[in-house]
Amino acid sequence: MRLPLIPPAELSADQKPLYDDMRKGIASNFNDFKVENDDGALMGPWNPWLHEPRIGKAIWDLTMAMTAEATLPDNIRQIAILVVGARFDAAYEIYAHIAVAEREGMTQQRLATLVADVNPVDFSPEESIAYDFSFALARGGILPEPIYRLAVETFGQHGTNELIYLVGLYALVSTTLNGFNVPVPERE
Template sequence: MALLPPLPAEEWDDKTRAAFIGMLARDRQNPEGAGTALSALAHHPDLTKAFLGFSVYLLYRSTLPPRLRELAILRVAHRRDCEYESQHHVPIAQEAGLTLDEIEAARHGEATDEFERTLLAAVDELEDKNRLSERTWTALGERLDKRQRMDFIFTVGGYGLMAMAFNTFGIGLAHDDEFGQER
């Protein structure tokens, strides 16, 4: 049962629609086009606008290479038991070059590439300890510069927050991604 179901279409007003401007294509700034997750967030337009700006950065403008971003997101989603994020990032991960076997392995903290294993272990370290050790920070620095490592930390935290919210609100699986795009 959803604690926070999608905002009904008749309750969408100009402020609600404005929360999506610049985040979604114009034809998606409505109850039907926004998708399940965003329609639930629409209950709080100010929060939605602020959070979407951050989320759009993490997904589209981050300095973290897409493949590594998706490995981190898949691991966070699995650890946070967020089926919504876990399923919605499969096609995004595939677009980033991951195979279905690699996606499944990443969920369990496994990878054939040594650096990718380090990155997945870093997700676990952040989830378990809320910080990275100097050793892990340095290990990530073998392939990632400081900005990329910062984006990594914010990706893990941002998607952890999103998983917490989606799980609490009861946002279930649908046929749209977190930005309302049909997949």
């Protein structure tokens, strides 16, 4: 870990409101995995965001907007997030979203295949499109037209837009985690 965790008692005046907002949002949206240590210091991507509160707030606001405005089914969202996490080999991202996907009933076989950066064979047509779309976009370059058209036909324009933003957001989260070498807590 390249940035020390910030105990709540050591937060600056700029960090404290962001910390409070993140804890509130985390409690209602990101509670399937460990996000803070025993003294209340935030872990995962939230710690680096606290170190740069102006930038961190912008990223946090985007994260909350993507959560609040979600229209894609949860299984589609988790596939996209896990594809990006696997593509970036972002350990905390994979850890966190395996926990979310497990709560939502995703099988161990499917999870193992997704985090190995491989397309599971048991996907529905919609899940396959989400996988191919996320995989191609996270690889870099222009998203191939046939995949884009299939996504629009399947998820509508709004859902396709959401999928693009979701892949982008979790690429940013994964980059944050990898850049700051954010560790994975022990699973309970």
